[in-house]
Amino acid sequence: MSLFRGERIVAPIITGAQMLPSAGSAPSVAVLTDSTGGTPSTTFAAIAAGTTYLQADIVAAKNALSQTAASLNAIIAALKGAGITV
Numbered sequence: 736m737s738l739f740r741g742e743r744i745v746a747p748i749i750t751g752a753q754m755l756p757s758a759g760s761a762p763s764v765a766v767l768t769d770s771t772g773g774t775p776s777t778t779f780a781a782i783a784a785g786t787t788y789l790q791a792d793i794v795a796a797k798n799a800l801s802q803t804a805a806s807l808n809a810i811i812a813a814l815k816g817a818g819i820t821v
Contacts, residue, residue, distance in 0.1 A: 764811055764821040769804040773797030 769775075773794070779802065780795035782788070814821045 766808050766811055767804040769801050771797040771800045771804070773799070773801030775802040775805040777802065 773796075776798055779799045782792045782795050811821055
């Protein structure tokens with residue numbers, strides 16, 4: 736099935752029933768525990784590639800991981816709030 740028609744993108748429709756397994760118990764996604772010590776932010780800091788890293792680079796990586804955990808937890812909460820089992 737092609738997702739393209741002319742210049743429009745046509746996405747297939749997936750219903751809630753298609754997202755759940757057909758038999759057995761529904762899968763469950765646990766909320767992530769953020770133990771990075773980083774501070775969540777909506778901007779990931781650039782980290783220069785190199786053979787050694789400054790303390791600021793490590794803090795930036797921790798903050799990026801912390802924000803990722805916070806964002807995933809927000810998505811999980813929104814899905815559960817919408818009645819979608821995750």
